[in-house]
Amino acid sequence: MYRIVKKQVLNPQVVLMEIEAPAVAAKCQPGQFTVLRVNEQGERIPLTVADFDREKGTVTIIFQIVGKTTMLLADQEEGGFITDFVGPLGRASELEGLKKVAVIGGGLGCAIAYPQAKALHEMGAEVDVVAGFRDKDLIILQDEMKAACTNYYLMTDDGSAGEHGFVTNKLESLLKAGNQYDVVIAIGPMIMMKFVCAVTKPFNQKTIVSMNTIMVDGTGMCGCCRLTVGGETKFACVDGPDFDGHLVDFEEAMRRSKMYLDQEKAAIEEYKKSHECNLMKGVK
Amino acid sequence: MAKANMTPTKQPMPEQDPMVRRNNLKEVALGYTEEMAVEEATRCIGCKNKPCVEGCPVLVDIPAFIELVKERKFKEAYLTIVATNSLPAVCGRVCPQETQCEAKCVRGAKGEPVAIGRLERFCADWYMSNIEEEFEKPVSNGHKVAVIGAGPAGLTCAGDLAKLGYQVTMFEAFHLAGGVLMYGIPEFRLPKAIVQKEIKGLIQLGVEIKTNMVAGKVATIDELFEQGYEAIFLGTGAGLPMFMNIPGENYNGVFSANEYLTRVNLMKCYADGFDTPIFKAKKVAVVGGGNVAMDAARCAQRMGADEVYIVYRRSEVELPARVEEVHHAKEEGIIFKLLCNPVKVNADEKGWVKSMDCIEMELGEPDASGRRRPIPKPGSDFTIDVDAVIMALGTNPNPLLRSVTPALQTNKWGCIVADEKTGLTSIEGVYAGGDAVTGAATVILAMGAGKDAAAAMDKYIQSKAK
Numbered sequence: 037m038y039r040i041v042k043k044q045v046l047n048p049q050v051v052l053m054e055i056e057a058p059a060v061a062a063k064c065q066p067g068q069f070t071v072l073r074v075n076e077q078g079e080r081i082p083l084t085v086a087d088f089d090r091e092k093g094t095v096t097i098i099f100q101i102v103g104k105t106t107m108l109l110a111d112q113e114e115g116g117f118i119t120d121f122v123g124p125l126g127r128a129s130e131l132e133g134l135k136k137v138a139v140i141g142g143g144l145g146c147a148i149a150y151p152q153a154k155a156l157h158e159m160g161a162e163v164d165v166v167a168g169f170r171d172k173d174l175i176i177l178q179d180e181m182k183a184a185c186t187n188y189y190l191m192t193d194d195g196s197a198g199e200h201g202f203v204t205n206k207l208e209s210l211l212k213a214g215n216q217y218d219v220v221i222a223i224g225p226m227i228m229m230k231f232v233c234a235v236t237k238p239f240n241q242k243t244i245v246s247m248n249t250i251m252v253d254g255t256g257m258c259g260c261c262r263l264t265v266g267g268e269t270k271f272a273c274v275d276g277p278d279f280d281g282h283l284v285d286f287e288e289a290m291r292r293s294k295m296y297l298d299q300e301k302a303a304i305e306e307y308k309k310s311h312e313c314n315l316m317k318g319v320k
Numbered sequence: 321m322a323k324a325n326m327t328p329t330k331q332p333m334p335e336q337d338p339m340v341r342r343n344n345l346k347e348v349a350l351g352y353t354e355e356m357a358v359e360e361a362t363r364c365i366g367c368k369n370k371p372c373v374e375g376c377p378v379l380v381d382i383p384a385f386i387e388l389v390k391e392r393k394f395k396e397a398y399l400t401i402v403a404t405n406s407l408p409a410v411c412g413r414v415c416p417q418e419t420q421c422e423a424k425c426v427r428g429a430k431g432e433p434v435a436i437g438r439l440e441r442f443c444a445d446w447y448m449s450n451i452e453e454e455f456e457k458p459v460s461n462g463h464k465v466a467v468i469g470a471g472p473a474g475l476t477c478a479g480d481l482a483k484l485g486y487q488v489t490m491f492e493a494f495h496l497a498g499g500v501l502m503y504g505i506p507e508f509r510l511p512k513a514i515v516q517k518e519i520k521g522l523i524q525l526g527v528e529i530k531t532n533m534v535a536g537k538v539a540t541i542d543e544l545f546e547q548g549y550e551a552i553f554l555g556t557g558a559g560l561p562m563f564m565n566i567p568g569e570n571y572n573g574v575f576s577a578n579e580y581l582t583r584v585n586l587m588k589c590y591a592d593g594f595d596t597p598i599f600k601a602k603k604v605a606v607v608g609g610g611n612v613a614m615d616a617a618r619c620a621q622r623m624g625a626d627e628v629y630i631v632y633r634r635s636e637v638e639l640p641a642r643v644e645e646v647h648h649a650k651e652e653g654i655i656f657k658l659l660c661n662p663v664k665v666n667a668d669e670k671g672w673v674k675s676m677d678c679i680e681m682e683l684g685e686p687d688a689s690g691r692r693r694p695i696p697k698p699g700s701d702f703t704i705d706v707d708a709v710i711m712a713l714g715t716n717p718n719p720l721l722r723s724v725t726p727a728l729q730t731n732k733w734g735c736i737v738a739d740e741k742t743g744l745t746s747i748e749g750v751y752a753g754g755d756a757v758t759g760a761a762t763v764i765l766a767m768g769a770g771k772d773a774a775a776a777m778d779k780y781i782q783s784k785a786k
């Protein structure tokens with residue numbers, strides 16, 4: 037059992053939790069992930085390490101409420117417990133020696149990109165962060181990100197905060213203005229990462245993406261996380277999650293991520309129903 | 321001695337009706353009653369030279385335990401088995417007896433051999449349901465050892481060391497101990513409650529099982545030594561699935577058997593209240609001919625498929641699966657497409673599997689493995705309509721641990737190089753056994769290796785302590 041030391045609602049869809057897991061906290065690096073189960077009947081889901089505190093022995097995860105399991109997780113209370121929490125899994129991001137980096141975070145991707153930005157900033161690298169959200173209500177980690185970079189660019193799809201537009205618009209203008217990065221790190225929905233790669237490609241700008249595929253074990257034993265990179269099949273959980281974005285077959289990856297969409301939808305509906313019943317109890 | 325019962329056939333095993341069981345996950349073989357067991361035991365003629373024992377990788381004294389069954393001394397029979405085999409309830413169910421003990425049985429020369437496996441299972445089940453066993457925690461000898469991987473190899477090694485007084489800590493990557501016994505072999509062949517009962521026994525012996533611990537990630541071998549473990553056993557299995565590298569293998573609806581079986585067995589996707597999803601396929605092709613393929617096919621059927629094919633490139637006699645599993649699969653209506661190999665998986669415009677192209681094969685000269693090599697018949701291509709393909713082609717050891725342990729020698733397949741008798745690896749104090757060393761093999765061989773390594777680790781630590 038792993039204790040939820042802290043729970044914080046970042047926006048109506050995104051929740052932060054600090055989990056007591058000393059063995060994971062002692063070892064994890066930016067870019068790695070964990071696999072958790074909420075309860076004995078739960079499924080195993082991967083979540084990226086958003087932060088860690090080696091002294092306190094805690095690992096922070098930030099997740100978007102997208103399916104039944106994340107709903108269930110969001111319903112757990114501070115001080116409560118989750119059944120399983122395993123990690124650190126995957127390869128750490130290769131940040132060594134980087135001098136100038138652009139970190140592109142889309143929505144929840146900002147949470148996953150944050151430890152990278154922070155580590156790079158602490159190493160003394162010049163870090164441009166481009167953070168994109170649908171609207172101002174969904175903005176997360178703005179202060180944290182600002183403290184972890186040289187330049188912070190905020191974009192919203194509807195212009196309700198920061199600049200109006202997508203992260204790709206800002207990135208393109210930065211590249212056009214002559215910025216050259218050792219690497220562009222793009223983390224967010226697959227579709228965003230795909231478009232970021234389309235923008236950087238003509239500039240021959242090296243781009244690393246973090247592939248959040250479906251997973252079961254997270255240790256290389258099932259292959260459900262496989263994707264095609266440079267024509268070869270790779271396992272995201274052990275060969276990644278970071279890959280050279282210009283080599284990733286995004287069409288295939290996006291298709292594979294829809295493998296259980298129907299079941300997920302049904303599970304959400306069922307959970308909402310039983311949950312509403314609970315909520316409505318005692319309400320006249 | 322009473323005259324032996326010369327009936328040429330085994331006491332039949334009571335089984336669930338095939339048309340019923342193909343829709344449920346309850347155990348297929350129901351087990352002998354006491355009467356059936358005693359009756360079958362009388363078929364053993366108690367040969368002096370005990371050829372059957374030679375066929376057993378852990379040398380269970382087979383004629384002795386069968387003699388005790390004859391005398392209805394079931395408890396004593398069980399204790400005779402566990403003197404050398406710590407998981408009889410498991411082995412009685414999953415060992416390939418037809419190539420081991422029963423292959424050597426004299427009765428097999430004329431008719432069927434004695435049903436040694438079924439009798440072993442009977443003794444274990446009888447003991448479990450009639451004797452409330454409480455293990456005493458042995459007196460500590462003050463030494464600490466670590467066992468990585470809680471499959472049959474690790475469990476056996478841990479049990480033996482704990483009985484010698486070692487403080488044993490197991491590190492298991494999954495959230496449950498058991499290895500393939502939990503995630504691979506289905507409930508209908510090996511009820512999970514039996515596996516958990518065996519594991520409970522280990523905990524009573526004082527073994528500490530740390531789940532959710534991926535060795536190599538949370539701690540390296542060196543760090544474990546630093547933490548005070550004096551010797552380490554690696555029983556990490558062969559969990560890396562192979563694919564065929566044919567076009568279309570990454571379409572939606574193609575799974576490794578490991579993934580499919582894990583969703584069913586470990587994650588219980590079929591059970592009420594459990595959250596893990598499974599793809600509900602209607603027509604499934606399982607590629608391969610081993611136990612894993614049979615299990616995947618029979619699971620797919622139980623998950624609601626109307627038609628399930630086994631696609632295997634050699635012929636029936638070469639099928640590596642246990643004979644009983646093939647027989648059960650056929651009874652349940654699994655369709656065998658033998659001498660046939662997939663060449664391509666096809667999908668609809670959205671990328672979901674809709675069919676698989678295959679080619680017929682014929683057997684040529686024997687290859688390095690001694691089996692006749694399958695050769696494609698030109699022009700024999702055909703297509704089967706399926707909406708899911710499960711690849712059960714075999715597995716290799718997972719590279720995760722060895723990639724962070726450069727001093728650990730492995731061969732070209734990634735198997736850990738270990739001494740055949742002791743399991744000693746290229747690193748002092750580090751032993752290995754089971755599938756991690758041999759590649760995908762059997763439960764009993766993994767257990768045998770765990771046992772040998774435990775003895776060697778004891779010797780190593782005791783000699784150092786002097």
Ligand SMILES: Cc1cc2nc3c(=O)[nH]c(=O)nc-3n(C[C@H](O)[C@H](O)[C@H](O)COP(=O)(O)OP(=O)(O)OC[C@H]3O[C@@H](n4cnc5c(N)ncnc54)[C@H](O)[C@@H]3O)c2cc1C
Nearest residue numbers: 469471472473493499500504535557754755761762763766
């Ligand atoms: C579907 C299926 C059906 C089978 N049917 C039969 C049968 O009928 N009869 C038979 O005799 N054999 C059968 N086998 C083979 C048999 O199960 C294996 O040979 C046996 O389980 C091997 O035991 P093991 O202890 O070496 O490894 P495993 O059982 O594979 O156990 C290894 C354990 O180590 C863990 N692990 C791996 N890496 C790490 C790490 N870095 N840190 C911590 N833990 C780790 C794994 O999670 C796993 O729990 C079958 C196998 C499968 C997959």
Ligand code: FES
Nearest residue numbers: 254256258259273
């Ligand atoms: S999640 Fe199972 S192999 Fe990657």
